[in-house]
Amino acid sequence: MNYLIQQASILGGEPVDVLIADGKIAQLGSIAAAGDAQVIDARNLVLLPGLVDTHTHLREPGREDAETVETGSQAAARGGYTAVHAMANSTPVADTAGVVEQVYELGRKAGWVDVRPVGAVTVGLAGKQLSEIGAMADSRAQVKMFSDDGICVWDPLLMRRALEYVKAFDGVIAQHAQEPRLTEGAQMNEGEVSAILGMPGWPAVAEESIIARDVLLAEHVGARLHVCHVSTAGSVEIIRWAKARGIQVTAEVTPHHLLLTDEKVRTYDPVFKVNPPLRREEDVMALRAGVADGTIDVIGTDHAPHPSEAKDCEWGAAAMGMTGLETALSIVQHTLVDTGLMGWAGVARITSQVPAQIGRVADQGRPIAIGEPANLVLVDPAARWIVDPAAMATKGRNSPFAGMELPGSVRATFFHGHATVLDGQLATPRTANA
Amino acid sequence: MNENSVPDAARTVLTGDDIERVLTRVAFEIIEANKGTDDLVLLGIPSRGFPLAQRLAARIAATAPGNLDPASLVGQLDITMYRDDLRHSTTRTPSPTRLPAGGIEGKVVVLVDDVLYSGRTIRAALDALADWGRPRIVRLAVLVDRGHRELPIRADHVGKNLPTAKSEKVRVHLAEIDGKNEVVIEGAA
């Protein structure tokens, strides 16, 4: 099926027509003849390159009760994504070519987005021994991003070796920055709210000290470092300093850290329990400023679905994590676009172009130009919708935005020219080898 | 309700002078029934039963030979914890129970309350009393009996029998609590 998108505002610019044919952008401009193409009225809609998530937990293999590659990919498509990086903390851990190829194949068969497996840095995420990084890089899954996410690569020597070693494969280490000793038993941000709630605190310095160490290590060995889910004002400062020094560091922020604060924990509702924890208002503002000035490069959802029993309990017993794929673009619009911090071109940069570059994802995050792969998303920025986790494609019901009214809705998603979402609803997957 | 407006058909049924007269009569009835003041204890039920009991005690003590201290006759019996409507009504803060120095064991206890209505308050008072001791006789004196009993309880000494409709409200005002003395009926048709 070919599509003629009429009067779309590319990256928020003047309306133009876009013809999608044979998986590519075939024509741009004023296009009269539709031929056999399905016409899509895109007046007042914004056309962006398909979103690329640097940080997704698809849970398969091992926790198919929480999410599968298929349901997670569907959620991604609904959120406007055409590629996701599937984190390695599955069961078994994605620390061998076999596991990453399995996840890659599941993604390919599902056909909703490009599923790019992330390989574990260390065997079993145990932080002792490097996993087979080369084998994973050379596998069909073409792994470029390596992360023990969920756990910090704490051992400074091991981290140094990992940063050095991935250089041979043009890889990047994505660090979950959390000093383990400073966060033993930690339940929420350490601050005024934790003092009142009597919850073991998670100090900002536990994140910042690891980031400071890692940027210095990356500088020393001349390697690429990606910092997952930056959550504090201090972290933004350190990364800003590191970039000014020319260190090859990229940084990611989650949608929820751009909006929510630790005040939410006063409800004791574990839907707000997440790692890293929700921080203060000052941190939220510093993160937004960091995205606006380019210190923070990308939005990563840290989409972390959980079965309901993992959240329908007391705070201490609850699992950490929030869903995010289907709300990310709305939160980005709400916190960055509607606040005047950036335009849609900026959104394309932080949600698509740079994420694809960090993960070395071919055919993603490309310019909207003739001949480019048609990985695209149409957004209605004027829409308003109320978040209902039960209506989502993800199996996870743990959205911290439940009940909130958010701006912006995904009207259509094109994955290599195939409409995975049409009229705001899931359409059909792209058949493998299509 | 506007402060200046008079409640619908609010009607005074006892003036301050009426109350004084009625209490004097009841005091004499109590003495007569008891054949004197020996062993007599008056226990008021909070909040308005207590000042009534004090007033009765003053009258009774005055009739006794010698210098009988009215305070030795009178006490207060709190019944809050014995009510059968705790679950349904608003939380009541209990009042202290104060018994005269001689206690109630083997005494003739006259329970004193302002209005006798369903009888449930008196039922609670009898239960409360039992937890404090075993009087020889228990009697009941009320300023007003408005009828509509829900339990087999009756007063031994009644200041005024007042036929009422259930929709009406009987309000007793006593100077010790309300700054004035009168009994009114509100809400009469």
Place this chain on the structure above:
Amino acid sequence: MKHLLSTADLTREEAIAILDIAEEMRESSTRAIKKLPALRGRTVVNLFFEDSTRTRISFEAAAKRLSADVINFSAKGSSVSKGESLKDTAQTLLAIGADAVVIRHPDSGAPARLAATDWIGLPIVNAGDGTHEHPTQALLDAFTLRRQVALRDGTSPAGRGLDGLKVAIVGDILHSRVARSNLWLLNTLGAEVTMVAPPTLLPFGAGSWPCAISYDLDAVIASGVDALMMLRVQGERMNAAYFPNPREYSRYWGLDDARLAQLDASGAETLIMHPGPMNRGLEISSAAADSPRSTVLDQVTNGVAVRMASLYMLLSGDLI
């Protein structure tokens, strides 16, 4: 009052009402027949996910004095320790026919969570949650303090707050649910609070609390306080680098014989309070614990009265 979760939820009027009702409850416990029929036919469940015999028997005595039936559910060694959730446990209690739940839980916020969800629709009393709050302990401390000061001044405690009183809370503030509950309640009742602790045992973020903070116990004692609330220092803190060793802790932050002598010499009327159980020789010396200033046993007695008042308020209608 629907639940008793945190003293921060109590208005001054509510707090004073509980203390006033507790006065009457305490009076009733001096009678030959201590039992009151107020909660006859109601069932109170003591749901304890953490061992605390003292708190449990105090709540049990309170419920029984009000004629309620009491079911003690100790989650240790039960299905709960085998992975049954708080939700399932709570719903089991509902099915058994509970009318109110008194809960002790190692996680901060577990009682609030129970109250906020639709798991059960019963009144919840927080009997201590993690390092969050222990509201009935704070109420009994305030009750004890109010009563002692009234006794000292020859007045009636009824209807009064704690206005103008100076209270120092000393010790492991970081891990103390008693300290937090006392802070909010003492503030609500008009007292001035000073927290005294080594910096390692003060929460990061306590700077915004409505109290003074000091590291110097001697200076606080010398400044004159109406009560010293000594907090228990738990054994497991010793090995976690909060302070070098017990001797150094008691030298700087313990109420030892020298500080007791200093109080006596100054002629101060300072009361010595402790929620128990005490570590004699660590945060409090035996002489201090047993001195005439000590209200330790009085606190235990008053605990039953305050818990009776709390249960009574929760299981009868709204306060007028």
